[in-house]
Each structure stands twice: as structure tokens, then as C-alpha cells.
Amino acid sequence: MKPIRLPEPPSPTMGVPEIFEGDAYSVIRRAVVIGNGFPGSEHQSLGLVRALGLSDKHVLYRVTRPRGGINDWLHFLPVSLHKTLYYVVRRLYGYSRCIVGKGRSKFEPSENGGGVGLSSVLEADLKQIVNMARDTYEKDGPLLVVASGRDTVSIASSIKRLASQNVFVIQIQHPRSDLKKFDLVITPRHDYYPLTPQGQEQVPRFLRRWITPREPPDEHVVQTIGALHQIDFAALRSAASSWHDEFAPLPKPLLVINIGGPTSSCRYGADLAKQLSISVLSVLVSNVIIKELGNDPKVYIWDGQEPNPYMGHLAWADAFVVTADSVSMISEACSTGKPVYIMGSERCTWKLAEFHKSLRERGVVRPFTGSEDISESWSYPPLNDTAEAARRVHEALAQRGLRVRP
Incomplete structure (x- = not known):
């Protein structure tokens, strides 16, 4: 009698029906990248998304500022305050012709925008992103949000606060704010240089409370040697x-x-x-x-x-x-x-x-x-920072009962 040959179990590379994968709401299939128009920041987020296998399943938003004229002196302000002042000045003094460069939109990212075409980039809108995360959750599952750069901190942390059950938010580069506002922070080790003995010696004692970070990295932090990128x-x-x-x-x-x-x-x-x-x-x-x-x-x-x-x-x-x-x-x-x-x-x-x-x-x-x-x-x-960061992201997701499925 010939032995009965049972079918081989499904190959992990071929995928299995979702009913065998557990809760469909625990699978991340898409990402939102929030950039600031500068390659040094945006390429880090795009590199991480690529390493997670979502390079073809992400949308890029940008937090942009008015540029030109006095705007170039206001970049130290939070983006929302900067834009508010711009509109006030524009209304009161008709200042737009002095601020807006020839042939450029007042909110168009500068030439530092890198290799992403403007036609494929959306203006970062907090309400729109939060509504998308909530409204599509039952159909598409959780939304991965990856942001990098100082100007993106406010919107990324607000997305986490308003849609915490629908998103997993990663901030790249130290946000200079409460780390608990994010699910994960990925930052180079040298961002913690102010806490080293050498760093402390270079900062006057009365200024130390104003230097960030003020606390050692906790479980929210993944430390890298250098910057993340898209090179593999x-x-x-x-x-x-x-x-x-x-x-x-x-x-x-x-x-x-x-x-x-x-x-x-x-x-x-x-x-x-x-x-x-x-x-x-x-x-x-x-x-x-x-x-x-x-x-x-x-x-x-x-x-x-x-x-x-x-x-x-x-x-x-x-x-x-x-x-x-x-x-x-x-x-x-x-x-x-x-x-x-x-x-x-x-x-x-x-x-x-x-x-x-x-x-x-x-x-x-x-x-x-x-x-x-x-x-x-x-x-x-x-250096393999991007791949190592992606591995740590998988671990952090697993702790929350989530996983990425490209």
C-alpha cells in the first residue's frame, strides 16, 4: 500500500489566508511618511519604510513653511506660529510680494526637497491624516506613521495623541520633547552626547537644565551610530x-x-x-x-x-x-x-x-x-543602521501585538 502524502504546509513566503494570521487589525500594510522638505531628514524616513518592505505602500506628506524675505528669520518658531504670523503680516501690510519668490508657491518646499517630485507630495494636514487612520482602520488595519525633523514633531505627536489606537508613530531624530508622545524614537547615539561627562563639562551648570536630552534613553528609544538611509x-x-x-x-x-x-x-x-x-x-x-x-x-x-x-x-x-x-x-x-x-x-x-x-x-x-x-x-x-532599526521596529510592534505585512 502506498503511503498517503499529506500536502505541504503553506510556505511563509507564499502567505496564508488572513483567518490563520490572527486579528486582521494587527497587520500593518501601509505607511505615512511626514517630511520637512530636506533630504537629510526625509531619506531617513523613506529608508526605514523601505527596510520594512513598505516602499510601494506609503504616502509622503510635508510640513512646509513660508519662505523668502523675513520668513527665513522665523524658522526658529513652531510651524503653526510661523504660518500665523505670515498671514497676519500679509493681511496687514500686503507683504506677500516681498515674501514669495518669483514663480514659487509660498508653501513650496525649497530646492533641498530631494528626489521626490512635488506632484507626489501632500501638504501635511493633521485632521486629514487622523481621519484617514480612523476611517480606514477596519478595512486596512493600523497605520504606520514615520516622521523625521524638528518641524514634524508637533504633527507626529498630535497624530499619536488623537488616534493612538489606530496608529504606530515613529519619530526619527531626537524630538527634544517627551518621548512618551511617540511609540518609538530612533536617534543617533551622539544625540545623547550632552549627558556624557565630556558634554557636561562643555555646558555651564546653569544652562544644563535647558540642554536636551536631559534624561538617558528609555525603552522608547532605538540608538543608531549614524543616519538612516535608503542604501542597501x-x-x-x-x-x-x-x-x-x-x-x-x-x-x-x-x-x-x-x-x-x-x-x-x-x-x-x-x-x-x-x-x-x-x-x-x-x-x-x-x-x-x-x-x-x-x-x-x-x-x-x-x-x-x-x-x-x-x-x-x-x-x-x-x-x-x-x-x-x-x-x-x-x-x-x-x-x-x-x-x-x-x-x-x-x-x-x-x-x-x-x-x-x-x-x-x-x-x-x-x-x-x-x-x-x-x-x-x-x-x-x-554600517547597517537602517536594517538594525527595522529589526527593532518589528520587536516594538510585536510587543503591541502588531506586525508588518508588505
Whole structure:
């Protein structure tokens, strides 16, 4: 008699009927991303959503401010107060022509908006998002809300307060407010530098109560080394294919230089730019002078016109030189596992100096001096903050009886 062959159990990759998955209201299938128009913030949220498998099932909203004229001096105010003052001034003095730039909407995000087309972005409306979370809950389950940047804190925390049973709210970067206003906060370790002995020494005693964070991280906090981003193996493989014709013929080794700009915690000027140019010429063994750098056949300079070759750079580079000001650019380069040299870290202060120190101690970066042999490679365990943050999100969701199902 032939044995009876029972059917194989359903494969986890094939999915199973929802009646076997438990409460349908415990499954997250969609996300709302709340951005502020700046790539350094928005790409962190989009990177996390991508790592959770929801990159094709999210909607991007933006918290935007009036721009131009006196508005550029009011960015320290909460967004709602800023907009209120704008409308008052506009009504009283007809100030709009002085504030609104030619051909730009008064609430249009600046050119820093990054790679997301404005046609696909909605103005962040608290009431609309809360109503959507409530009205679609029975049909589509809970809503994952991911926000990043100071201007998004108020709306993200309000969504949590008004629709706590229908949403799971994640705030990326320390919100400088009560962490319990969010389900989860994801922030770099160096955001807690003010609490270290070194940080405390740099703050006068009478100012310490005003420096945030004032308390150590609790169960609401996931700490990363650097910034989250959208760079992973699949993205690099796709970029390598897309940019093959442009970068494959270039002489090897290929050195990519990413230049940001000075910040309050990392100040530099023309002197560092000249030093960088001299060092680059040194490692390229080139005889051209700086003003002819763009004509050097060994050098490719992006002129700012689309398409942006940044992903191609990450995929094809043999090594990177990155200015010390940008946590995001450094984090993305360090996710490749390729040599990363930093220019200007000795000029950084406060928590940015702590960030660079942590990378050097891990052997992830080295200072750029101009005497390096770029053909001599070195490696390290690539930074994997985004994947690790996604794992922690899954754990936090499970504690609340939730899970993500792309």
C-alpha cells in the first residue's frame, strides 16, 4: 500500500489566508511618511519604510513653511506660529510680494526637497491624516506613521495623541520633547552626547537644565551610530547597472568626493576647500593646477544637472572622501564597506565630534591627508543602521501585538 502524502504546509513566503494570521487589525500594510522638505531628514524616513518592505505602500506628506524675505528669520518658531504670523503680516501690510519668490508657491518646499517630485507630495494636514487612520482602520488595519525633523514633531505627536489606537508613530531624530508622545524614537547615539561627562563639562551648570536630552534613553528609544538611509545591496546593484556606461570606462581606482557645507558644529571655509583640492591632486598624481581640475581626464565633476549620479558613485567608487559636516553622506558611504576618508573632522565640535570619534574607534573611517594610496583597499563591517532599526521596529510592534505585512 502506498503511503498517503499529506500536502505541504503553506510556505511563509507564499502567505496564508488572513483567518490563520490572527486579528486582521494587527497587520500593518501601509505607511505615512511626514517630511520637512530636506533630504537629510526625509531619506531617513523613506529608508526605514523601505527596510520594512513598505516602499510601494506609503504616502509622503510635508510640513512646509513660508519662505523668502523675513520668513527665513522665523524658522526658529513652531510651524503653526510661523504660518500665523505670515498671514497676519500679509493681511496687514500686503507683504506677500516681498515674501514669495518669483514663480514659487509660498508653501513650496525649497530646492533641498530631494528626489521626490512635488506632484507626489501632500501638504501635511493633521485632521486629514487622523481621519484617514480612523476611517480606514477596519478595512486596512493600523497605520504606520514615520516622521523625521524638528518641524514634524508637533504633527507626529498630535497624530499619536488623537488616534493612538489606530496608529504606530515613529519619530526619527531626537524630538527634544517627551518621548512618551511617540511609540518609538530612533536617534543617533551622539544625540545623547550632552549627558556624557565630556558634554557636561562643555555646558555651564546653569544652562544644563535647558540642554536636551536631559534624561538617558528609555525603552522608547532605538540608538543608531549614524543616519538612516535608503542604501542597501539591492539599491547599489541596481545603480551599478544603471550607471555602468558612465563609470565602467573610468580609470581605476575610482575616488568619489562628496562635499557638503559648513554647519554650526563643523565650521570651515575656503581654506579647507583649498586644502581639499591640493590633497585630491596629490592622490591623483596630477600636474594640473586647481583651476584646471575640471579638465583633468581623471576627474569627473557633476554640474548639478539631472540625472544625479550619486547612487552611481556609491555603487562604482573604490573609495570615498567626504567632508565632515554631513552625517547622512558619511553614513551612506560607510554602508558600502569601502574605504571612507573624512576631511575636516578636527573642525567639528559638540555631538558631531562625538560622531566622528565613534566611527574612528570602530575603524570605519580614516582622516584624509592627501598621502593615501587609493589603490590600497581596506575594509570594515559596513554600517547597517537602517536594517538594525527595522529589526527593532518589528520587536516594538510585536510587543503591541502588531506586525508588518508588505
